[in-house]
Amino acid sequence: MKTVTLTVNGQSEKLTLAPHRTLLDILREDLGLTGAKRGCEAGECGACTVILNGKPVNSCLVLAVELDGAEVLTVEGLGGPEGLDPLQQAFVDNFALQCGYCTPGMILMGKALLAQNPRPSEAEVKEFISGNLCRCTGYENIVKAIMAVAAGGERHG
Ligand code: FES
């Protein structure tokens, strides 16, 4: 067992962990943050995507004991008392979710992309989210939602 202290959505968390547990495990089972979804658990689907130290990662592939001092953002950390994050709102406005299983991962991929490239082309959005699978095949509206925020709403009204 190892004790690690990490920051999750701005809150410091101290956890004593067995070495085999993943970031996805501790988010869902220890911290009650179930936004990151358990899909393939093999790095293939992106349902478990969170932002770790500013970069999107498949949390099913990250061992939690390696995270001492890390900063993690999950979908629960977006938005606030004033309402949804603009990208969450764009997903609602553009009907970019069906069952919703891929949605937290897609939104966090969108956040990560826009942080590094505030005005991506449609091709760049598609390329960036290409590792995240939507089994409902709602890709068109997901790209539309990210593009709506990308251009401050200018390109897609
Ligand atoms: S559950 Fe992590 S990539 Fe599929």
Ligand code: FES
């Ligand atoms: S909305 Fe169902 S998996 Fe994407």
